Amino acid sequence: MMDSPPILAAEYVTKRFRKDSGLFARGEDVTALDDVGIVLAAGETLALVGESGSGKSTLARVLMRLVRADDGRVLFRGTDIARLRGADLMAFRRAVQMVFQDPFASLNPRLSVGRIVAEPLAIHGIGDRAERRKRVAAALESVGLAAADAGRAPHAFSGGQRQRIAIARALIAEPEAIVLDEPMSALDVTVQRQILGLLNDLKVSHRLAYLFITHDLGVARALADRVAVMHRGHIVETGAAEAVFGSPVDPYTARLLAAIPVLGAGRRTGGAP
């Protein structure tokens, strides 16, 4: 592991937001990330778990260079991403893809599915028309859709299918890592299971690293090698998934685990409430 630098590493990252000083509220700084460190190695799945407002989505945005950290730095294969320019920046943008929570918002409704999935190829100048068509078909098939779906519009698809389209778009440029920000939260529970299975398969077949952001600890457990627990802008605990879930050290992690609703744990079925 030590011979090659990790795909992504955040070091001492701090990010503050200035709250609007509106009619009722005072303008004050909110520290979304406070001295956060995180490492994503090649081929591993790291789950970033926490509740709303914990800072997990802000961390994803900082890692993607969508927002700039106030302090600290993010390294892509050992290089500070703030210093990336030109071809190096394009290489970073290609190597690290992102999938968002809401597939109704993240897919342009005016483009065909084929155009949407092919867009990274156009941006990175990969292949000619025939080559792109071939790659789009392969990407769609790898996420369980049909090559013929390329000609259809996103609105013809269900939420789960749309998330498959978003995953196909992330895959097509052959990334090393995908940052997935609550990719299943907007989906029905039975569809969530299907997407989870797909992500597990793709991780192996495409040798991907995932940074998987979720509020759902069960999903994190099902997918992740390692887990980082965030609370109020801090990473309160990080470790192998079995260790964190099996014997949490931090009291907040323990509280999160204890709050998960468990089938049949209610007083009506004889379990402890």
Next chain:
Amino acid sequence: MTALLSVENLTIAFRGAAGPAVDGVSFALERGRTLGLVGESGSGKSTVALALLRLMPPAARMRSGAIRFDGTDILAASETALASLRGRRIAMIFQEPTAALDPVMTIGDQIAEPFVIHEKRSWREARAAARRLLERVGIPPERATNYPFELSGGQRQRAMIAAAIALKPALLVADEPTTALDVTVQKDILDLLLGLQAEIGMAMVFISHDLAVVSMMADTITVMRAGAVVEHGPTRDIIERPHQPYTQALLDAARMRVPERMAR
């Protein structure tokens, strides 16, 4: 024992839709008990919830069926009769307290309002009762003069619960009451509802997409899919011996959401 609430062969269609949104749904609920209604999006569970108070959207058409609540035929009752039931004998809480609470009224006054409307009490008395209710649901009573936007999501849901249970209803309809909340807040709200139910003795129709949450609250579970009842039974039977593959799929999904150490 006569049921407090009975729904028979309820069928509701939306204008312009291909099939009915609710298709021949029947269930019954006894006093003080909880019926869990579980299903995914489009299952019709929220339409059933609204029908219990005859609050269907204008595009909805009742095709057939009957709803009886404590001797009243809900679908045939006069508007006056319904108005005296709603908020007094049957109360409802929703997923989004922000949408259900009046943004320009203090939470204290919103909780006090049922006392003024249904019991003709003075605002002074009603506000004092509201402060006691706030305390009961875990909000400091001095927050009574706050507006909904000044509260957190969990506190707003507590305030909505306080307003709903103010007049000790016989039935509380809870439609995804914890879906928008963080898991630690969800646990507190579920505990609060169970505690209030024990105190007041109200029955609940508890609606959720989350079978694990429903299993913690309900005596019996009705599983819905595409408008129809897939399976119905005591909670233990549903989770230990489901008969339908769809129920099994929901169970598998619920188990997936629990880290292994805690899974049963």
